[in-house]
Amino acid sequence: MFDEKGILFVLSGPSGVGKGTVRQRLFEKETHLKYSVSATTRKKRPGETEGVDYFYKTKDAFKKMIEQDELLEYAEYVNNYYGTPKEYVEEQIEKGKDVFLEIEVQGAMQVKRNFPEGVFIFLFPPSLEELKNRIVRRGTESNDLVINRLKEAKKEIDMMSEYDYVVVNDDVDKAVEKVKAIIVSEHCKRDRIENQYKKILEDDTNVRTIN
């Protein structure tokens, strides 16, 4: 009702916790959200599509994006670069659209520094064992890479207190409902703080007479 700018929602958490799964289910229900497709230097996995899952870049092309200040944030994660193209996010927020980022923790902390009005949600695994099982079951990483991702996971979980919200992903539907509730709650908050209420306080025309 009162919002002019959109809200930036940042979902992060360790690899394999279910960020992509929760995000996909959320987008089936919350069609107003805009997903920011990241750039990465990692190789395309079977079933992934350029421009839908990621913009796949060489290391040189990625470094050029950094030099030209095209990224809102970026991080080196398990020997690859990942980053959020800035222009799309800024355009959508200006147009009043809510933007959703699904990124790892180092990048989320950069966004928090540069865009503190964002909303930061940490997706938490039921246990480290279940996290490991999920990455292994997904079958996209070699055993060495699973171990590297789990080592990163412990560092990432240590940063959890920096987030506005923590959602445990034991059940996907329940986790999605919680993220939806966060979105509604943040809109209610912003409606109150946008200072638009001053227009109502200054408008005397409706309180003088009936008809």
Ligand SMILES: Nc1ncnc2c1ncn2[C@@H]1O[C@H](COP(=O)(O)OP(=O)(O)OP(=O)(O)O)[C@@H](O)[C@H]1O
């Ligand atoms: N609540 C859940 N219960 C059981 N399995 C789940 C749950 N959520 C996700 N999974 C499964 O766990 C695996 C990892 O999920 P997903 O790929 O969404 O994680 P991610 O956090 O996006 O990982 P990455 O950061 O590596 O991209 C997938 O096989 C997915 O089907």
Ligand SMILES: Nc1nc2c(ncn2[C@@H]2O[C@H](COP(=O)(O)O)[C@@H](O)[C@H]2O)c(=O)[nH]1
């Ligand atoms: N800092 C950023 N992290 C990102 C971005 N896009 C994705 N990611 C995260 O990287 C890891 C690994 O992803 P995977 O697709 O190789 O499994 C995962 O935690 C993603 O959420 C980004 O733009 N910036």
